[in-house]
Amino acid sequence: MIHITPDLEKELQEKGPEEQVHVIVRAVRVERPFVLKALEKPTHTIRQHVRLINAFSMALPAQEIEKLAEEPWVEWIEPDKEVKATLDTSVPLMVVPEVWKLGFTGKRVNVAIIDTGVDKNHPDLTGRIIATKDFTLEGFFDLNGHGTMVAGVIAGNGSASEEKYRGIAPRASLMVAKALKLDGTGRMSDVMAAIDWAVNIGAHVINLSLGSSGSSDGKDALSETCDAAVNQGVVVCVAAGNDGPERRTIGSPAAARNVITIGASTDNDLVAEFSSCGPTVDNRPKPDVVVPGVEIVSALAKGAQIGEIVNEHYAVCQGTSLAAPHISGLCALFLEAKPEASPALIKEALIHTAKDLGFDHSSQGAGKAVALDALNYVLTHENPPEISEVEYPPPGCLGILFEAEQRLIKKFLKKPKT
Amino acid sequence: MVKNYLSELENIAKAHPRKKVKLIVKTSISADEASQYLVADKGVKIAHKYSIVNALALETSAKKALEISKKEWVVFVEEDKEIRALRRN
Numbered sequence: 001m002i003h004i005t006p007d008l009e010k011e012l013q014e015k016g017p018e019e020q021v022h023v024i025v026r027a028v029r030v031e032r033p034f035v036l037k038a039l040e041k042p043t044h045t046i047r048q049h050v051r052l053i054n055a056f057s058m059a060l061p062a063q064e065i066e067k068l069a070e071e072p073w074v075e076w077i078e079p080d081k082e083v084k085a086t087l088d089t090s091v092p093l094m095v096v097p098e099v100w101k102l103g104f105t106g107k108r109v110n111v112a113i114i115d116t117g118v119d120k121n122h123p124d125l126t127g128r129i130i131a132t133k134d135f136t137l138e139g140f141f142d143l144n145g146h147g148t149m150v151a152g153v154i155a156g157n158g159s160a161s162e163e164k165y166r167g168i169a170p171r172a173s174l175m176v177a178k179a180l181k182l183d184g185t186g187r188m189s190d191v192m193a194a195i196d197w198a199v200n201i202g203a204h205v206i207n208l209s210l211g212s213s214g215s216s217d218g219k220d221a222l223s224e225t226c227d228a229a230v231n232q233g234v235v236v237c238v239a240a241g242n243d244g245p246e247r248r249t250i251g252s253p254a255a256a257r258n259v260i261t262i263g264a265s266t267d268n269d270l271v272a273e274f275s276s277c278g279p280t281v282d283n284r285p286k287p288d289v290v291v292p293g294v295e296i297v298s299a300l301a302k303g304a305q306i307g308e309i310v311n312e313h314y315a316v317c318q319g320t321s322l323a324a325p326h327i328s329g330l331c332a333l334f335l336e337a338k339p340e341a342s343p344a345l346i347k348e349a350l351i352h353t354a355k356d357l358g359f360d361h362s363s364q365g366a367g368k369a370v371a372l373d374a375l376n377y378v379l380t381h382e383n384p385p386e387i388s389e390v391e392y393p394p395p396g397c398l399g400i401l402f403e404a405e406q407r408l409i410k411k412f413l414k415k416p417k418t
Numbered sequence: 419m420v421k422n423y424l425s426e427l428e429n430i431a432k433a434h435p436r437k438k439v440k441l442i443v444k445t446s447i448s449a450d451e452a453s454q455y456l457v458a459d460k461g462v463k464i465a466h467k468y469s470i471v472n473a474l475a476l477e478t479s480a481k482k483a484l485e486i487s488k489k490e491w492v493v494f495v496e497e498d499k500e501i502r503a504l505r506r507n
Contacts, residue, residue, distance in 0.1 A: 115503065179501075184503035186501050192475070221444060225468065318506050
């Protein structure tokens with residue numbers, strides 16, 4: 001029986017024997033530890049376990065694939081193809097157009113973006129930037145391009161693309177603080193000052209597609225400033241970081257207790273390999289949810305050199321930086337629908353209605369955020385009395401059944417013959 | 419864990435007392451009140467005073483920073499670390 005899919009066979013013909021190939025290995029019903037042990041070799045890099053279909057994504061030399069395919073527990077091996085989730089695909093993947101159909105587009109909601117600045121003249125953003133402040137002393141412009149891409153995901157109206165690259169909340173108002181310099185770096189103290197500014201001028205949502213390296217316990221000054229903003233009623237959305245798939249790679253301010261921490265997924269519902277994983281240093285679960293953050297097309301600032309250029313108005317980029325603004329945009333939609341919704345209710349809604357993708361909670365959080373379900377939750381629930389850490393829902397039913405079945409099989413096999 | 423900058427500050431102050439450092443000082447009093455105590459201190463630049471948390475961002479010499487960190491109204495001192503945009507290259 002052939003266990004290698006034809007497209008992988010074709011790919012192997014073009015590879016050298018020692019060249020690394022990214023594959024997905026689907027295992028027959030054997031236990032995960034058994035498979036992990038069988039796959040464990042110095043030349044193999046195991047990246048993910050998709051529990052729901054008992055498959056493993058991994059990289060190994062081309063010459064070893066045929067041998068692996070002969071293992072009796074291997075059902076099939078296929079290439080782990082590169083996938084793209086541009087705004088025109090990531091938005092429907094999160095069931096956002098259904099929320100637009102209900103009339104919610106972010107009107108009367110102020111979203112603060114703390115980043116490298118924004119190109120105020122980008123056609124997708126003009127007329128909706130209601131406040132700006134420069135904390136870098138460079139002047140308010142965005143020659144880095146990062147902040148403009150973030151703004152496009154949150155609130156781009158797609159006017160330069162016949163609405164193909166429309167952001168999540170195309171009628172939200174933007175307050176933009178430039179706290180990161182041209183090279184994309186800044187200081188904690190400036191980001192804290194920008195948060196302070198945003199809270200004091202009436203932001204409803206703050207987007208932070210930024211962070212420090214190293215893992216955090218959420219007790220640093222920047223994380224505490226984020227928590228203080230949430231305690232004042234502002235929803236704070238933070239990118240999880242790009243240091244995955246290793247565990248405990250959640251830095252600051254992603255580790256802050258009250259913020260919504262967002263990891264990146266692909267458009268075929270895998271967790272992006274680079275997305276930072278929890279738990280935090282003090283063992284709290286993070287990230288909270290994942291949303292698309294791979295190969296996102298968004299607004300390109302004039303004069304910026306960022307990502308892969310699509311045309312004069314758009315570029316492709318990836319990272320949890322591009323995932324976080326999807327959630328910031330969603331929060332704007334929820335707050336238009338229910339202005340009195342608290343940050344705690346919104347966070348709870350996103351976690352409780354997320355779609356379990358079958359990955360470990362340390363990488364996917366509660367799963368992928370689903371806009372319409374989360375909106376319904378917000379509209380039908382009261383604000384919780386206080387912000388608490390919401391426990392993740394249990395793993396998917398199929399996962400539980402599969403694990404239970406394996407335990408039964410193991411028990412049966414071990415039963416002595418009488 | 420958040421590293422208390424104090425021990426590092428002590429080492430810097432010992433080796434290079436005039437070296438400029440950037441730090442965030444968490445205080446037990448409001449930033450406005452804390453800044454009053456620093457007005458007379460020459461060579462201390464208050465980069466930011468925060469209103470939603472009790473904290474100040476300062477730029478000063480290592481020696482001066484160490485002196486400030488020992489004030490009774492100082493709860494914690496932290497290095498003003500670098501933050502990056504989380505775009506993946």
